[in-house]
Amino acid sequence: MREPVSKKTAAIKPSGIRKFFDIVQEMDDAVSLGVGEPDFDTPWHIRDEGIYSLEKGRTWYTSNAGLKELRIEICRYMKRTQGLDYDPLTESFVTVGGSEAIDLALRAMVDPGDEVLIPQPSYVSYEPCAVLADAKPVIIELKGKDDFRLTADALRDKCTDRSKVLIMPFPNNPTGAVMELKDLEAVAEVIREKDLYVVSDEIYGELTYSGRHVSIASLPGMRERTIVINGFSKAYAMTGWRLGYAVGPENIMSQMIKIHQFAIMCAPTTSQYAGIEALKNGDEDVAMMREEYDRRRRLLLHEFADMGLPCFEPFGAFYAFPDISGFGLTSDEFCTRLLREEKLAVVPGTAFGDCGEGYIRISYAYSMDDLKKALERLRRFISKL
Amino acid sequence: MTEKQILRKKILDMIEKNSRIAISEIAVMLGEDELAVANELKALEDEGVICGYHTMIDWSKTSLDAVSALIEVRVTPQRGQGFDSIAERIYKYPEVQSVYLMSGAFDLMVILEGKTLQEVAQFVSSKLSAMDSILSTSTCFILKRYKDHGTILAAKYEDIREPVTP
Ligand SMILES: Cc1ncc(COP(=O)(O)O)c(C=O)c1O
Numbered sequence: 001m002r003e004p005v006s007k008k009t010a011a012i013k014p015s016g017i018r019k020f021f022d023i024v025q026e027m028d029d030a031v032s033l034g035v036g037e038p039d040f041d042t043p044w045h046i047r048d049e050g051i052y053s054l055e056k057g058r059t060w061y062t063s064n065a066g067l068k069e070l071r072i073e074i075c076r077y078m079k080r081t082q083g084l085d086y087d088p089l090t091e092s093f094v095t096v097g098g099s100e101a102i103d104l105a106l107r108a109m110v111d112p113g114d115e116v117l118i119p120q121p122s123y124v125s126y127e128p129c130a131v132l133a134d135a136k137p138v139i140i141e142l143k144g145k146d147d148f149r150l151t152a153d154a155l156r157d158k159c160t161d162r163s164k165v166l167i168m169p170f171p172n173n174p175t176g177a178v179m180e181l182k183d184l185e186a187v188a189e190v191i192r193e194k195d196l197y198v199v200s201d202e203i204y205g206e207l208t209y210s211g212r213h214v215s216i217a218s219l220p221g222m223r224e225r226t227i228v229i230n231g232f233s234k235a236y237a238m239t240g241w242r243l244g245y246a247v248g249p250e251n252i253m254s255q256m257i258k259i260h261q262f263a264i265m266c267a268p269t270t271s272q273y274a275g276i277e278a279l280k281n282g283d284e285d286v287a288m289m290r291e292e293y294d295r296r297r298r299l300l301l302h303e304f305a306d307m308g309l310p311c312f313e314p315f316g317a318f319y320a321f322p323d324i325s326g327f328g329l330t331s332d333e334f335c336t337r338l339l340r341e342e343k344l345a346v347v348p349g350t351a352f353g354d355c356g357e358g359y360i361r362i363s364y365a366y367s368m369d370d371l372k373k374a375l376e377r378l379r380r381f382i383s384k385l
Numbered sequence: 386m387t388e389k390q391i392l393r394k395k396i397l398d399m400i401e402k403n404s405r406i407a408i409s410e411i412a413v414m415l416g417e418d419e420l421a422v423a424n425e426l427k428a429l430e431d432e433g434v435i436c437g438y439h440t441m442i443d444w445s446k447t448s449l450d451a452v453s454a455l456i457e458v459r460v461t462p463q464r465g466q467g468f469d470s471i472a473e474r475i476y477k478y479p480e481v482q483s484v485y486l487m488s489g490a491f492d493l494m495v496i497l498e499g500k501t502l503q504e505v506a507q508f509v510s511s512k513l514s515a516m517d518s519i520l521s522t523s524t525c526f527i528l529k530r531y532k533d534h535g536t537i538l539a540a541k542y543e544d545i546r547e548p549v550t551p
Contacts, residue, residue, distance in 0.1 A: 021549040034549035124551045173551075295414035302413045345549055370544065 016351030024345045031374045032345040033362045038237035043285040046278045053273035064261040066094025067272045073279035082215045090250045094267045098203045098231035098244040103129045105199045108255040110135040114164040120353025122169035141355040148177035152186040159194045171204035174352045174361035175321040176314020188219045198226040204317040206235035209294045236278045241271035296364040307379045318365045325358035327385045342377040404438040450500045453527040457491040459520040
């Protein structure tokens with residue numbers, strides 16, 4: 001028989017997270033700080049709208065781009081948070097999570113050989129999605145000394161004639177880094193100069209702890225070259241609903257919708273109804289969760305300092321990225337031993353790019369009690385090293 | 386709200402959920418000075434905003450007998466004192482847990498705790514109904530507590546998320 005699998009697919013590395021997942025699964029009393037999703041349940045009024053839509057028999061496909069009412073709410077959200085105007089009908093559409101939007105944006109924009117600039121450490125899907133779109137991923141290494149922000153110099157260094165798309169992964173998973181206005185301004189200058197397009201993954205945009213998140217699309221000359229990706233997973237604790245969206249200029253949106261129409265048809269209808277409620281009446285829930293994450297974040301940093309674990313202050317998402325290079329172990333060794341010896345699961349920085357070596361990702365999307373228990377294990381482990 | 390009011394609100398929110406939390410921990414979580422938090426707590430106690438640090442107990446999980454009843458009470462208010470003096474006569478009984486003045490079809494809501502149904506019934510008939518200004522009472526026994534003081538009693542929190550995800 002012939003080889004059934006394409007070379008392109010076979011060449012993609014499996015996620016570095018998988019290995020830890022498998023070990024944890026075998027243990028019965030492991031504790032984890034390894035999740036990438038909120039510990040909160042979806043607020044009840046949002047769930048209730050989903051349930052209500054089912055009761056009313058709204059069990060059909062929606063239009064490919066998603067419910068008009070939801071797209072209107074999405075555009076209102078962009079207006080009230082970023083001051084950006086998007087036309088709900090031609091410049092926004094609803095996806096199956098931010099994940100789908102990342103995939104579509106890259107597929108719609110790159111030709112074989114085009115280069116996609118990917119700052120790392122960052123979320124695991126950008127690089128494989130770029131490869132699947134036949135692009136050449138070009139990694140920009142973010143540095144601890146820059147608080148893992150993207151600098152204009154680091155970007156300029158990696159630009160070539162083939163550079164087409166820059167991924168902007170902020171607020172960042174796994175580092176918790178954010179880009180402030182001044183950081184964005186410096187980078188935007190290079191983007192305009194090199195005529196790049198931007199895919200800005202703002203899924204953690206609601207979870208920032210030092211001032212509000214600024215979208216790069218709101219900077220001069222950036223709206224027409226930026227696709228903003230966002231979703232409901234993190235802000236509203238809705239990971240399982242699989243709901244996200246993209247907004248951007250019509251010429252790119254229409255092409256993304258074309259792929260979406262053939263590959264997906266439409267995002268889950270129940271989730272879309274719940275999403276309308278989230279955007280209309282969910283601000284207070286988001287504020288409550290943000291406040292709670294912030295308290296845990298402060299506790300975490302305090303504990304790290306106390307146990308002698310160096311960590312830059314993360315101002316976004318719900319992750320901290322402490323520096324473990326001083327313990328004489330690689331990230332993978334550190335995490336494997338931590339899991340074997342203290343039954344505590346965390347994710348090695350290298351799961352998010354080679355330049356994550358020397359770091360581990362710790363999630364604080366846990367109840368305060370669970371967080372404290374887990375930190376005790378971490379403290380014990382470090383004191384033995 | 387002023388800065389101070391915001392801090393007070395945050396402190397109250399935290400200790401309302403967990404009265405055993407250490408002052409140092411509150412300070413860390415709020416990014417505040419420990420002394421400032423201690424002072425604010427003291428002030429809140431002095432002002433009577435914080436009235437006590439109680440424990441929430443689900444007595445139905447113990448082997449001890451306990452019944453609770455909500456009693457709707459209609460009364461004739463007294464000249465010059467409104468409902469206050471009759472409320473006081475009721476709340477002085479130690480078995481009375483709470484007394485609220487209500488808007489609507491009745492006047493006072495009395496929450497009573499006793500060991501048995503009989504004990505509660507006895508209190509209503511011999512003490513409460515016998516008071517002069519009380520026109521009528523309507524007693525409702527609590528059969529099951531699902532949620533109390535913001536805490537869901539029926540289900541225990543369990544983290545069923547996948548342990549490691551991107
Ligand atoms: C940075 C980032 N982008 C996108 C996603 C995908 O989220 P979803 O597809 O649930 O919207 C995640 C999820 O972990 C993420 O961390």
